[in-house]
Amino acid sequence: MPEPETGKPDAPAQPAHSHTATLKRLEQSSGSLAAQAIARMDETLPWYRAMPPENRSWIGLVAQAGIAAFTEWFRRPDAPQAISTDVFGTAPRELTRAITLRQTVEMVRTTIEVMESAIDEVAAPGDESVLREALLVYAREIAFATAQVYAQAAEARGAWDARLESLVVNAVLSGEADEGAVSRAAALGWNSPEHVCVVLGTAPDGDSELTVEAIRRAARHAKLQVLTGVLGDRLVVIAGGRNDPLAVAKSLIGPFAQGPVVAGPVVPDLLAATRSAQAAAAGLKACTAWQDAPRPVLADDLLPERAIASDPSAREQLVEEIYRPLEEAGAALLETLSVYLEQASSLEGAARMLFVHPNTVRYRLRRVTDVTGWSPSDVRSAFTLRIALILGRLADGDPQL
Known part of the structure; x- marks a missing residue:
């Protein structure tokens, strides 16, 4: 069946x-x-x-x-x-x-x-x-x-490293760099170079990763260590390994977009890079006031514009590095510089106002250059010296300034 x-x-x-x-x-x-x-x-x-x-x-x-x-x-x-x-x-x-x-x-x-x-x-x-x-x-x-x-x-690893690098760059730029930031930088291969500066400018449109890689290529060619990132519309580069911030900025300027590029002063390490970053950020903000500014430009070359834009560190630097040394060098230098600037940088006019020989005015102005590093005969330096004199007098009149 x-x-x-x-x-x-x-x-x-x-x-x-x-x-x-x-x-x-x-x-x-x-x-x-x-x-x-x-x-x-x-x-x-x-x-x-x-x-x-x-x-x-x-x-x-x-x-x-x-x-x-x-x-x-x-x-x-x-x-x-x-x-x-x-x-x-x-x-x-x-x-x-x-x-x-x-x-x-x-x-x-x-x-x-x-x-x-x-x-x-x-x-x-x-x-x-x-x-x-x-x-x-x-x-x-x-x-x-x-x-x-x-x-x-x-x-x-690349995604994690990029996030870690962004944290370090942001900490430096915001003034919150600490030992934790140093440790993160070390994990990224930062070997704690002796000379560090921060370069700021406008980031180009497009893929930020391509911009960051272009900065790294330029840094390798210039034998620099860098930590970099795009924060908003800013391209931030923390560079180490050279004691010339202007040379550093020139070697890295290629990937930046059109517009001002400002290099902060050299500092000894990553923890102090906050000071360089703040100076560069203040310079980038004030750079529009100096239409003929070179590209790149040092933050210290923008001291008068930064001071006018209410940057307290720039005001303090002008007073401490220009006005106080002149004050200590003797009243004659301050008086001669002030009169010379008021007389449209005329040696003869200043000599008449001071009742001295023009050669005496010339000698004192050379002393001003030796003491401050700024030459009164140069238009740009004369502007910086004038702002420093104004801020110094204000500081003497009001200790809070």
């Missing part, structure tokens, strides 16, 4: 593998192949022998996973498989930092060579060429998977 119907369709039978004997022998040999691969690495790869036991154990697991993944891939070559996950998913993310891409390639190559040397033993009679061809294709796939793993790790 026929069997009664159950109402359920028969389950589709799994097709038999065309190389069942080879697959079975491959499964049985996977453990010994992994052990041989690890032994070969220990013999031929010095960096593997020098690694701590924990990392060596993870590499062993990756080798075992690679052989197991090949076995599964040989079983179902047409099935979609994530080889990078199957092989490298067993290892922690930190392993990509401990082992370089070159070392990983050597590890994979060694494992493939061990598997290739065992083909004649593992393959069933007549399947040697089939297994060898499968291993060649798998080697290509594992190479792509390796590249993918390290590319993803590099992207993750």
